[in-house]
Amino acid sequence: METIVFYILVIVTLFCAVKVVTTPLVFRAAIYLIGSLLGMAGFFMLLGAEFMSAVQIVVYVGGIVVLIIFAVMLTSEPGGMQDRPDIKRTIPAAIVSGLVFFGLVYVFSLTEFKRMYPVEQNKGLAQAIGEKLLSLGPDGYILPFEVVSVLLVAALIGAIIIAKKERGE
């Protein structure tokens, strides 16, 4: 059962990802990106990380894809830019990405991943992540958490300033 679900998710995710990088219409690529991200949320669900699956859907599908669709609409050229695949660009790109893929698969096949720390977890996943993120202890992540929050504020202010309409224009 798990295997069947896994292969259905593989087909959906990889089909949508291929369409994202090959379809000439930008808006359609954004819609296929939603399918690919939802497929990945399915993988997280299959792995037992329900909280990460929810975060994936809320942040990516609800936030980033909406932002991308706004950008697609704000930057549509008159006549519509058709990003047709160009043979002198796709062949080198296919070679490089194929080499990356087979290199990664080769490295993975050499590595044996041993299961470690069979710790029984009695807390819920969201609770465990929250305590880990905000604990002040030696294995807590409070400092990176605060740094990332500063980064987010800086990115949002920067985005507003860059995209702001200039006065008198």
Place this chain on the structure above:
Amino acid sequence: MMLTIHHYLIVSAALFSLGIFGLLSRRNAVVVLMSVELILNAASMNFIVLGQLVTPGLVTGKVFAIFVITVAAAEAAVAMAIIVGIFKYRQTVDVEKITDLKW
């Protein structure tokens, strides 16, 4: 047949390679950004797969995946602002035509 770590890792490697393919072959800056999102998502998927299957019971992998997702969101916001700004200035988002920094 049991699902092993390698099944998941090969899927995320395929997504990563597709992202690289899009990054190198597309001309529209917005689609290039979508490819970057695919690459970042493959990375966070690796964190979650290894966190769930190699160290079950620990949440470190998921915490790192949350950081990756946060940085991806910040990056998307800034990149969108830059693309919209370039479009207002040049009326194009074709990365081959934006050559102002080319010396």
